[in-house]
Amino acid sequence: MAGLGPYLDKRDFGATPEPSADGTPSRLGLRYSMQNHDATRLHWDLRLEWGGVLLSWAVTRGPSLDPAEKRLAVRTEDHPLSYLTFEGQIPKGHYGAGTVMLWDLGWWQPLEPAARGLSKGHLKFRLHGQRMTGDWNLIRMKGKTADAKRENWLLVKIDDEAAQQRDPVARYKTSASSGRSFAAIKADKPAALPDHRGTLPRHQPVQLATLTEDLADAATHWHELKLDGYRAQVALGAGGPRIFTRAGHDWTDRFADLLPALRGVPCKSALLDGEIVAGAGLQGFGTLQDAIKAGGPFRYVAFDLLQLDGRDLMALPLTKRRTALEKLFRPLPPMGALTLSPVIHGPADEAFSMICGAGGEGLIAKRTDAAYRGGRSRDWLKIKCRRQGEFLIVGWQKSDSRGRPFASLVLAEQRAGGLVYLGKVGSGFDDEMMADLARRMAPLARKTAPVEAPRREVSGVTWIAPKLVARIDYAETTAQGRLRHAVFLGLQTDKPTPKQATSPPVPLDRPTLAGIALSSGDRVIFQTPRLTKAGLAEYYLAAAPLMLPELANRPLSLLRLPDGMAGERFFQKHPGKGFPDALKVQDIEDAEGSATPYAYVTDAAGIVGAVQMGTVEFHIWGARRDRLDRPDRLVFDLDPDEGLGFAATRRAALDLRDRLTGLGLASWAMLSGGKGIHIIVPLRRQASWDTVKLFSRGVAMLAAGSQPERFTAEMSKVKRKGRIFIDWLRNERGATAIAPFSVRARPGAPVACPISWDELARIRKASAFSTRQALDRGWADVVPPPPQHLTAPVIEALDRALSEMSRARD
Structure with a gap:
């Protein structure tokens, strides 16, 4: 049950307000929503983004947080992504007539391979919604139903922190986005977002931690995880919520994904202090940057409460502020978009070692009896995870300050593939040390760089032979393989040669290929x-x-x-x-x-x-970047219906090749690595996108019109039943097709592999070649024809064939 054909066929978009457009896939994470649908029978519609559509189930009695409760979830037609936030009234007499309320919205995370789970009938996943959180099972029931097309599943809560909470069906009776009731949505009344009625608090100077080497005394401090995100104060009150950065800048619009959850905090007004991190199971500052561009998902981890319902709490000790914060958050969904920072009571040595071993940032120690004070003090201490290694000095950057021989040193490491650039170190030097380094580097100067590095990062660098080994202290390595917060400790004089500088700046699973340092190489x-x-x-x-x-x-x-x-x-x-x-x-x-x-x-x-x-x-794309307005390839993707064997697709490819040959166009073939075959026609860069698109559509219509029992030129799954869809839509500006020799994200890691027309008869499936087989065969006997003109005679030949087909049908 995939594709939007059934959805489109059941609706009259001239009458229903439901969206007809496909919508845009999320750039980061998988979206989820739950819509409460007051139709012939009240039910809840679960929507999970997957494969460019919303997989949909009608949960007849609504979700339950009791793991012992098994709620019937009937699989319905896939919906377009644009349906995710739909809320409105479907007119009487139309499919699904009734009122649709957006009951929950958020993100979902497969806990096991989703494609396999959907195929086997057991999907295990985690929800990061405003109301629905935690881990869930969708289990397909065995046996036939009265309606052969109907799939019955069970929605079951997994026993976790979010289980056994108050019944969400009874608790939430209004929209998660607009705050409206069914009656207000039916009457199309303006949105009535829930407001915090108190005075909106102002941003306060944030309390900062002082960097220290040692963990704090457990008798006077507790420790919290140092998060890798954006420090943010959240103000709740009339006109809010507002989200402020550490410096007091209003970034509410950038973190709008958090606003619905923040509106649900039960108070008149409040000022929270915490950290915004990438949510929905994601983590890391780099991921947070991606999430900001994509508009989410985010999670707000609160660790302090500065004001509540007009009362200033900043003078209270941390323990009392934390008690008030925990009480405020108690009614909120556990494991949701708003969470509390975990507290480590007692000695934190073991936790610190574990965090650093996992690549974490470190810990924050907080004095439990201290008030909240803006600015940096020793009431809060910052203990960072640090690493040390020995790296080669390959150059130095000139300093703008008089008397300083250099501003920073350029570092590299010797690995199996050669020297790898690691960035620069510009701190940790005193005057004597700098003078000694300058004296040692002078005779090693060379004109060419001994290592490949981004030009903009090493502009103006004086290169030296890689003979000096530096001992470096650093916090971590970035995704690009650069040392972060590097500090020079001294020269390692007993290790003068590159071969001896083997201390890895990154974990051992970060091999370097083509100059790129791979993180998590063993994943x-x-x-x-x-x-x-x-x-x-x-x-x-x-x-x-x-x-x-x-x-x-x-x-x-x-x-x-x-x-x-x-x-x-x-x-x-x-x-x-x-x-x-x-x-x-x-x-x-x-x-x-x-x-x-x-x-x-x-x-x-x-x-x-x-x-x-x-x-x-x-x-x-079907065009090169120097002439984006002129495509240089024409692609037909033969996409068979699920019930068809590969032999039918193979015959179809040969038939379409012959049809193109009859129009004067030579082509080559490629197994998609999935189910189908791509037929590619190289083009001279003369025809426009509109011409190429119309021509490819005409070819597909000619095949489908001539043999409608075998082919369809329409994407609809309903029209594709028992046929092969000739996908001509890849021939428009911005559309894409799988690249030759690309691995496919499918079981077995098959490769999209070019094949000759002669060998096609021996191929038994579109996923015939593994990575090793693809490398062994390469292009084999495949010789793509030279680029061809999409000339007027070619187009006229297609027009004649279409006209003849039309007359024959008449």
């Missing part, structure tokens, strides 16, 4: 065959010469699976901060003249850089 992306992130990067490095002729200098869409097949997946067209420099960016104007950044690659480093960011699949 398993595919279980069978077992393929790690490093293994995937090694495949793409080896496949780069095969891919680049078709891949290079095209705008890309990247299918990212940061946590492998078991985690979330999302398409990303627009690269954000944190992407390696090797993955290049070009601003492209849309139809409205707005410029948007798109990723492209020119070499193997760009491909590996995309893998470092979690990319599994590469999808390419």
Whole structure:
């Protein structure tokens, strides 16, 4: 039950206010909503974003937080992504007539591979909603129903912190977005968002922690986790909520995803202090930057309460402020968008070691009897996780200050593939140390760089031979492999050669390929065959010469699976901060003249850089970046209905090849790595997108009209039953198709592989080639024809064929 055909077929969009547009997939995370639908029978509609649509279940009695309760959830037709936030009145006499309330909204996270769970009938997932949180099971019931098309599932709460709370069905009777009741929605009354009635508090100078080396005395302090996010004060009151940065800037619009949850805090007014982190199971400052661009998801971790209902609490000791904060948060959904910072009572040595071992930031120690005071003091102490290593000095940056021989040193490390650039260190020197370093570096000067590094980062650097080894203290390594908060400790004079400088600046699972340092290289992306992130990067490095002729200098869409097949997946067209420099960016104007950044690659480093960011699949535009208005390839994707075998698709590919040949166009074929076959026609860059799109549509209509029992040119799943959809929609500006030799994010890690027309008869499935087989065969005997003109005679030949088909049908 996939695709929007059933949804579109059941609705008259001239009468119903329901959305007809597909909507845009989320760039970060998977969205979720629950709609309360007062139709013939009151029920709750669960929507989970997956595969470009909203998977939908009608939960007849609503969700229950009691793990012993099993609620019937009837699988319904997939809905468009734009339905996620729909709220309104469906007119009488139309499908689903009644009132739809947006009852909950948020994000969801598969706890096991979602595709496998949906196929097997057991989907285990976590919700990060305003009202629904925690872990859940959707279990498909066995046996046939009275309606053969109906799938009955059970929605069951998993026993966790969010279980056994107050019944959400009885508790929440109004919209999660507008605060309206069914009656108000039916009458189309203006939104009535719940307000905090008290005076909106003003931003207060934030309390800051003093950096120290040691953990605090457990008799006078407790410890909290040092979070990797944005420090934020939240003001609740009339005209709120408002979200302020540490400096007092109003960033409410940037974190609007949190506002519905904040409106639910039960008080007249309050001023909270805490940290905003990336939510929905995500973490890390780099991920938070991506979340800000994508509009969420976020989580607010509160650790202090400065004002409540007009009362100033800042003079109270921390213990009393915390008690008030916990009482304020007690009615809120556990594990939701608003949470409390965990407190470590007693000795924190073991917790600190565990946090640092896991790559965490460190701990904050807080004096339990102290008042809240703006500014930095020793009432709050910051204990950071630190690391040390030995790295090669490969250059120095000139200083603008008189008397200083240099501003910073350039660092690198010797690894299996050669020297790897690690950034710079600009602190930890005294005058004597700097003079000694300058004296040692002078005779080692060289004109060329001994290491590859981004030009903008090393502009003006004086390079030296990599002979000096520096002992460096640092906090962590960034996703780009740079040392963060590096401090120079001294020269390691007993280790003068590059081969001896082996202390890794990053965990041992960070190999370097094509100059890109891979984080979490041992993370398993595919279980069978077992393929790690490093293994995937090694495949793409080896496949780069095969891919680049078709891949290079095209705008890309990247299918990212940061946590492998078991985690979330999302398409990303627009690269954000944190992407390696090797993955290049070009601003492209849309139809409205707005410029948007798109990723492209020119070499193997760009491909590996995309893998470092979690990319599994590469999808390419049909045009090169130097002539975006002129496509250079025509693609037909043969997408068979679920019940058809590959033999039918194989015959269809040969038939379509012959039809194109009859129109004067030569083509080559590629197994998609999924279910179908792509037929590609190389084009000379003369025809416009409109011409190419109309021509490809005409070819698909010709095939479908000539043999309607075999083909359809319409995307609708209903029209595709027992047929092959000739997907011609990939031939419009901005559309993409899978790149040759791209791995597919499907079980078995199959590869989209070019094949010759002669060998097609021997192929038994579209996912026939593994990564190893793809590398072994390469392009084999496949020789793509030279670019061809989409000339007037070719177009006229298609018009004649369409006219003849029309006359024959008449």
